Amino acid sequence: MTKLSVNINKIATIRNARGGDVPNVVRVAIDCERFGAEGITVHPRPDERHITTQDVYDLKKVVQTEFNIEGYPDTRYMKLIEDVRPEQATLVPDPPGVLTSNAGWETKKQLELLSDLAQQLKQLNIRSSVFVDTNLENIEFAAKAGFDRIELYTGPYAEQYAENPDRAVDLYVKAAVFAKEVGLGVNAGHDLSLENLKFLKSKIPFMDEVSIGHALISDALYLGLENTIQRYKFLLK
Ligand SMILES: CC(=O)[C@@H](O)[C@H](O)COP(=O)(O)O
Numbered sequence: 001m002t003k004l005s006v007n008i009n010k011i012a013t014i015r016n017a018r019g020g021d022v023p024n025v026v027r028v029a030i031d032c033e034r035f036g037a038e039g040i041t042v043h044p045r046p047d048e049r050h051i052t053t054q055d056v057y058d059l060k061k062v063v064q065t066e067f068n069i070e071g072y073p074d075t076r077y078m079k080l081i082e083d084v085r086p087e088q089a090t091l092v093p094d095p096p097g098v099l100t101s102n103a104g105w106e107t108k109k110q111l112e113l114l115s116d117l118a119q120q121l122k123q124l125n126i127r128s129s130v131f132v133d134t135n136l137e138n139i140e141f142a143a144k145a146g147f148d149r150i151e152l153y154t155g156p157y158a159e160q161y162a163e164n165p166d167r168a169v170d171l172y173v174k175a176a177v178f179a180k181e182v183g184l185g186v187n188a189g190h191d192l193s194l195e196n197l198k199f200l201k202s203k204i205p206f207m208d209e210v211s212i213g214h215a216l217i218s219d220a221l222y223l224g225l226e227n228t229i230q231r232y233k234f235l236l237k
């Protein structure tokens, strides 16, 4: 079964736009779970453009499903992970000023760093996930580094989907099958949507988790949050 983890970064974007506490990030997380979300994902970036460090501590108190914290594994992030002990930590190679996540790790080049981080997470009994593209060598070295899962960066899939779904998904299927062969779990995320999710799921039915935020929160503006979460979950059946 593929779990839906709702990324609530954009709820914090709206909140920060006015400097108050509306919408309330904690309340939305509780409601997302009530509406059927099987996880809550946040990406507390260093500039706190949306999710703040304090949000993460506040969310830890209320999240009842799986808490997935994404981020670049600097000292700040790793301390947050150690303090909060989420169910999953997803390491992303984002430089501080990037607009959004737009690449996976070069896991062979970063093997020493990533191996140490995977070991730290294992010692904390936190499931480790590493954000990668579909290059099989990156997946091979994610396994060698000792990660529990990969998260396939699905931005390129989403970009190519409308023009040619089969071509868009081909490398992802190969990558997911290889990941399973080398003992890794398979998560996926970035720019997944109501338009492209069902096809991805049909081609990679064994995905453990998809984390979806930008499109889902945007859809909720028209469809409502509960209805939207139910629609995404229906596509994962
Ligand atoms: C890692 C990834 O692809 C997304 O989870 C990321 O959290 C998106 O970040 P923004 O919401 O800041 O665009």
Ligand SMILES: NCC(=O)COP(=O)(O)O
Pocket: 007, 041, 070, 151, 188, 189, 190, 191, 192, 211, 212, 213, 214, 215, 216
């Ligand atoms: N890991 C992907 C994620 O959490 C959400 O990405 P997006 O749906 O906001 O692009």
